[in-house]
Amino acid sequence: MAAVERSARGPLEVESPIINSAFEEPHVHWEIRKNREPVKAAGRRPASYFFRVPERAERGRKVAKPKDLFGETEVGQEEPLDLVNQLRQRLQAWREGERTGRCYEGASPVTRELLALWRSPDRHQRLFFAQIEAAETILFLTEAAAPYQQGLPKLPLDEPGAEAKAQGARHFLRYACKMATGTGKTTVIGMLAAWSILNRVAAPKDDRFTDIILIVCPNVTIRERLQELDPARGDLSLYRTRQLVPAHRMEELRRGEVMIANWHRLAKKETSSVHQQPARVVKTGEPVAVMKNAGKANETCEVKYLESDRAWLKRIRQELGSGRGRAAQWMVFNDEAHHAYRRGGQLDAKEQVALDDDSALAVKNEREATVWIEGLDRINTLAGGGKSGKRGLCRCIDLSATPFYIQGSGNEVGRPFPWVVSDFGLLDAIESGLVKIPQLPTQDQSGDKEAAYFNIWRWVQQRAEQEGLGTTLTPELVMTYASTPIILLAQDWFTRFQDWEQRSKRRQKHPVPPVFIVVCRDTRLAKAVYAWLAQGEGGYGEAPDWFRNRPGEEVTVRIDSRVIEDIEAGGTKDETRRLRFILDSIGKPTWPGDKVPEDWAELVRKHNDKVANDEEDGSLRWIDERIPPGRDIRCIISVAMLTEGWDANTVTHIVGLRPFGSQLLCEQVVGRALRRQSYAVREDGSDQFAEETAKVFGVPFELVPFKVRKRREGPERPEPEHIFAVPEKDQYRIDFPIITGYQPSGSLQVHLDWAQVAQVTLDPMQIPQTVKMTSLTAPEGALSAFGPGQQPRLSLTEWRTRWRDQQVAFRLAREVCRVWQEEHGRDAVPVLPLFQQVLSAAQRFLSDRSKLVLKGDSQPCDLLAAGHYTQAAVWTLYEAIKRGADQQLRELPVIPRGASGQGSTAFVDFHSTKPTSPVEKCHLNAMVADTKKWEQSAGFALDIHPAVLRWVKNDHLGFLIPYRKQALVASYLPDFIAVLSNGLQLIIETKGQYNDDADIKAKAAERWVQAMNQLGEHGRWAYVLVDDPPALLLMLDRVC
Structure with a gap:
């Protein structure tokens, strides 16, 4: 990709930034070239980052009067992320089995099951490609077979400094996944936590995995939200609500231990x-x-x-853990991991570079990072039992939109962590529609190359110098100029507010307003902005009235940096708690589950008691605890970037009134407005999300394709329609079985050519079975066979007593069948009848001394004591029978017992914004169409045909046909089920183009029908595929 620079016209414009589906790997990207229109280029954008050397950083001098660091001559240079790009290629090869012929070679059965679930196209809520890629990268680095990892550069470890090493700290393995805001980092944590725990439960001695998970995050807000990652929550946990773990694995998952802590909990007491x-x-x-x-x-x-280190670890485990985990090592997730770094030695303490004149921020960052990393070092030192060479961390996984070194780190600000292994950055997220599209100023009447409000702080500096007002920007001076862009952007906010309000009225819902954020340099400036906007003071022009606070009506709040720190630490002051509830409930019309938090109810009771005793001016107003305090907030004035992990998705406008020393800081600020409101795909068949936008003034964020044309926000989202089973139409109810798989019935003859079975000899001279041991007695330390002391003898005698020949034959037959499946495909021959036949062959092999030769005191069970013998026996049996299978079989369906094995139209109950059509001979109140015409036409034909007694569209019905696609388990959802007058139950698929996918699904459906009819307990079934809706009527005539 060509280097990206800002053109003379400012940020470049593209017609439609969203060009990829969020559910697939990006296949095109916008190529941005200097002074040229963006070009849509084929392929995925290579992973890279843009670095700008901060002003005077190389000289390490104090800056008494910091200037804006984005001068017109300072252009960022593109640096490739070579490791990420190499891993992308290897991961794709591993995913497709390019080097070994088998997808995900080396992955455990548990891992394969999880991958099949995560990648299933039939999920109710599909995972984003960004989430799958991040998780698969960690899986690849842990489990991929050697051919895929050969030649990769050695991954850098997190090495402690000399002082930390002197105190016993040791390096540990660390991976960083770079994921833009809004791409679903929490879900990735859940995916990887489940992967580690379930694999550890399945293989307790495999130290690549652990069942003890610690998630460290920056603040209480994130900590509370991450509680959904606790497996103990069962079906309410993220593992089930996002379908990250199969239902039958949840009991195993609960055997693991997931601890969640904000970094403050890692400090010593x-x-x-x-x-x-x-x-x-x-x-x-x-x-x-x-x-x-x-x-x-x-x-x-x-x-x-x-407290001592060991006392600290014991306390942490007791306070945070459940004690269920059994592994010695831990796996740690660092959420918002750019806070977790080791302080570098680049800058001397007396020569700090004042990048943003934010010394307080640098001190805060340094303390946070110190507590965070020292906590990880103590875990790494002690969790493994403190044994030499045994580390307590099997791996540490960083997740952040910006895994770069930040101010106060002592490292080069803006450089990425060297252990970044995957990257789905903001550009990819914009082009995939995962975030709102930022809109920034590009031109104005000034005629300057750069629009004034693109960088308000620099513009104010220039204006102040031109006016002879000096270079010190006081709050009064800033507000003198900044009030204009605030008003300008606030007016646009009000237009959107009115649109939202009208939409809410039509839906008869309480309006939730869009949110306007002003990010200030310091507390003094924030107070000035608040006094002007919320109180109408200051004399900086007429503040927009819609941000004015009035008694009992708080629509604007001010959040200082100290308050943010107190909120992050879980402060207990009433005002801190009140502001935390406000931030947590912004954009929420009701409390989740209509359940009022107890802490909030307590605060409200205190306040209302004061209201009852208010004998002064009566300015206090009674508060209804049932209303979230952030519901009606319109404007937030903040010194900090607001709490990280803040998940409000109603932010639409941001004004930056501060200098910005790095693109990292710009991305963090703009990120507050990028969370989408809707994740419904467009109805044009593109599988892409509709555009959502956010307008930003004063945050000079570059290097992305911005939208600048004034556009309508898109068509109004329709009110979701309730689709449900109508009790009065019970005569149209359709019941059906739910099949989870198939089992064979009948006979499978395995013709084994006994003459082709090779001889296998168990020879103790080749593989000794008895060993004599002695003590170390000779002066020089050599072993003596005649020394004093006991001379124990180790043999297979006791081991052999555990095995009967039947058990040995069973193990051999199982291994032969496994090889058969690997060589011929899992569904080539049903394994159950094959196993029975192979078991008979294995029993004969064990008893035939011309085939199994026993030397010395060897016994048949010794086959299982040496892999050499086991493989020799397995492969000689396999080679003799692999062409002798004569299949004369019937397949029967596997139907779970109880309610899980029965589906019905009576259970349908959901909401949809898609178009609906009226229905007559259907149990439901309406049909939701996923096409513009096809399904509507088919539904009409089913309704009017006299031979159709009842029918239903397979939407939220739970009617699935299991099948395999590219070695992964999948589920096929046919379009319709119809019951005809002749008793036939018809599965109908409407498909305009018959391709490989349609062929696979059709064969899966035919297999389902054949098995069901073979069972004969659920009536007669048939499957038809219609490539033209009008032909459905003719087809119904034929089958009736």
């Missing part, structure tokens, strides 16, 4: 002795010197006593 006296009084624990009032005249050094 002061110890306490008996009677709860402070540790520094009784002096127990590890002493640590702490400087108070550093740099001031009253600077003092205080000694605190903190």
Whole structure:
């Protein structure tokens, strides 16, 4: 891809940024070239990032008066992510089996089952490609067969610094998955947590996996949301709501342990002795010197006593864990992992570069990273039992939209972590429709090359210098100029607010407003903006009235950085708790599940008690606890970027009133507005999402194809229609069995040419079966056969008592059948009758001494004591029978017992925004159409044909036909079921183009029909595929 630079016209425009489906690997991308129109290029965009050297960073000098770092001559350079690009190619080869002929070679059976579920095209809620790729990359690095990993560069480890090493810290394996905001990182954590736990349960001695998971996140908001990753929640957990784990695996999953903590929980605590006296009084624990009032005249050094490392680990496990995990090692997920870094030594403490003049932010970042990483180091040192060479972390997985070094890290700001292994960045997310499309200013009446409000802070600086107002930007000076772009953008906000309000009224719902965010440089500026917008003060022009707070009507809130820190740490102050509930409920018309949080109810009771005793001006208003406090918020004024993990999807406008020192910071701020509201695909057959947009002023975010043309927001989303079974139409009810698989019935003769069975000799001289042991007695340390002490003898004698010949034959037959399936395909010959025949052959083999030769004291069960012998026996039997199968079989369906094996139209109950058609001979109230005409025409034909007694469209019905596609288990959903007057139950598929996929599904349906009719317990069934809707009437005439 050509290097990307900002053209003279500002950010480049593209007609339609969404060009890929969110559910498939991107197949095209926008190629952006300097001073040229974007070109749609074939193939996926190579993974890369853009780096701009911050001003004066290379000199390491203090900057007394920081300037904006995006000068017109400073252009970012594109740096490829070579490791990511190589892994993409290897992952695709592994996925398709290019090197070994088998997809996902090396993956365990559990992993294959999960992959089949995740990639199934018949899921009710499909996973995004970004999620599948991130998870598959970790699976590849862990399980892929050697041919796929050969030649890859060695992945860098997270090496501790010299000081940390001196304290016992050791490196650990770390992978980073770069995923843009809104692409579903939480789901990826769930996928990988389930993968590790289930594999560990299946193979307890496989140290590649662990059943102890720790998820570390930046704040309480994310921590609370991540609780859905606790397997103990069962069907309410993410593993079931997002179909990440098969239902029958949930009991195994609950045997694992998932701990969730914000980084603050990883800090060491002061110890306490008996009677709860402070540790520094009784002096127990590890002493640590702490400087108070550093740099001031009253600077003092205080000694605190903190818990030991082992006491810390024990406390963490007790506070966070359930104790169910049995593995020695842990797997850690770092959510928003750009906060978890080791401080580099690039800058001397006395030579910090003031990138954004945010020294407080740098200090906060450094403390957070220190606590976070030190916690991981303690786990790595101690969780494995503290044994030499045994690490406590089997792997650490980072997830972040921006896994780059941040300010205060001591590393090169804006450089990615060296262990980034996958990348689905913002450009990919925009082109796949996973996020809102950011819209930024490109031109205005000024005639300048760059629109003024593209970078408000720099524009204000230039204006102040031109006016002779100096270079110090006070809040008053900033507001003098910034009020205009705020008003301009706020007016656009109001237009959208009116549209949303009218839409809500038509739906008879309480309107939830779009959200307008102002991100300020510091608290002083935030106070000035708040006084102007929320209180009508300041004299900076007439503030938009719709952001004005009034008694009992709070529509604008101010969130300072200290408040954000307190919220992230789970502060208990009433105001902190109130603001956290506001942020958590923005965009939500009701509480989830209509359940009022207890903490919120408590705050409301306190407030309402004050209202009852208010004898002054009566400004306090009674609050209804049933209404989420963030429901009616329209404007947020913040110094920080707002809480990370904040999942509000109603943000539509952002104004940046601060300098931006890196594209990393720009992406983090813009990311607050990029979460989509709707994930319904368009109805044009493209499998793409409709466009959603966000307008941004003052955040100079570059290097993406922006939309700038004024467009309508798209057609109004229709009100979801309720589709359900009508009790009064019970005569049209259709019941059907649910088949999960097939079992053979009949006989399968295996013709084994006994003359072709090779001889297998068990020879103790080749593979010894008895071993004598002795002590180390000679002075030089050599073994002596005649030394003193016991000389134990180890043999197979005791081991042989565990095996009978029948068990040995069973193991041999099982291995032969496994090889058969690998060589011929799982469905080539039904395995159950094959096994019975092979078992007989194996029994004969064990008893025939011309084929199985036993030397010395060898016994037949010794076959299982040596893989060499086992494989020799398996392959000689396989070669003798592989062409002797004579199949004369019937297949019977596997139908689960109870309700899980029965489906019915009576269970249909869902909502849809798709077009509907009226129905007559159908149990439901309407039919939802997935096509423009075909299904509607077919439904009409079924309704009017006299031979059709009842019918239903297979939508949310649960009627699935199991089949295999490219070695993965899949489910086919035919279009219709109809019951005819002659008793025939007809499965109908309407398909305009008959292709390979249609052929596979048709054969799967025919197999289903044959098995069902063979069973004979659910009536007669038939399957038809119609390639022209009008022909359906003629087909019905023929079958009747």
